[in-house]
Amino acid sequence: MLPWLDPQPIRFPPVESALDEPNGLLAAGGGLSPEWLLSAYRRGIFPWYAEDQPILWWSPDPRMVLFPAEIRIRRSLAKRLRNAGFSVTFDRAFDSVIGACAAARDDDGTWIDDAMHEAYCRLHELGHAHSVEVWEGESLVGGLYGLSLGGVFFGESMFSRRPDASKIALVHLARHLETHDYTMIDCQMHTPHLASLGARDIARETFIDYLERSVDRVHPAPIWPRETP
Incomplete structure (x- = not known):
């Protein structure tokens, strides 16, 4: 039971x-x-x-995770990163990102109901939840959000309104986390989409071991900038 x-x-x-x-x-x-x-x-x-x-x-069990240094950038994605003309920010539009993630799944049913939306916005206000935004001019065209605790980023959801926009958000997130010595990005469940970007399954026991060693890490300075370089 x-x-x-x-x-x-x-x-x-x-x-x-x-x-x-x-x-x-x-x-x-x-x-x-x-x-x-x-x-x-x-x-x-x-x-x-x-x-x-x-x-x-x-x-x-198993748990899908992405180690930041293992992000896989195929040739087509690398070209889009260089030439698509997108800009990327952090924490500029958290509420809009989580709303877009919910809307992107309405056809299949979404777990991001009003209570979940409000709960994660509260975590954002407290400094625990963060978003990555991809912009085309002034239009939000992709992004993701999740929680940051110690050396682990717990990914929750992502969306795209342009080809590869969510992948671009994930690449920028992984690069940012690698710079700040994060252990891993928790992707929760296995999906072929995330596997194509370098995520892999590990045993739950191994995942918990990583958490115990990383989740209480204290960073000496704030690491969430408003914009990527």
Whole structure:
């Protein structure tokens, strides 16, 4: 039987108790306050649910991650990075990015409902959640958002309104994180799209080990600029 989490105290079951099918489903209930979300991510757990479901918490095995130095830039993407005429910023339009990510999935159903949108905007206000924006002139054409804790960036969602715009956001993110010695980008679930960019599956046990060594790292100075060089 799936454990039901009370609003208080904040307490998750061990990730090893997550179901094999569906892969990684750990518990239901709890809340979306900053305290709940930060506690979850520190343990390798994230929320993901449909609009007609309670909050569901996941910790899949294996876990897809991207090590920043391993970002794969194919020739066509490298050309677009040089010649597409896009500009890239960090944290300039977080609310717009998360709204665009939700809208991009409306046809298939989205887990980014109003409660999730509000919860991650609150994390952004507190300095934990960040966005990467890709602009064509003054138009937002791509981007991504996620959480930064210590030396780990937990990717949540991305969108594109132009070919490769979300890939360009990810490349800029990976380069930025590599410069600041981040351990990895958590991609959560396996997708061929992310695998094509260099992400790979690792065992959940290995992922948790990385978290324990990296998530409490303190950076000596703020690392989230408004614009890339």
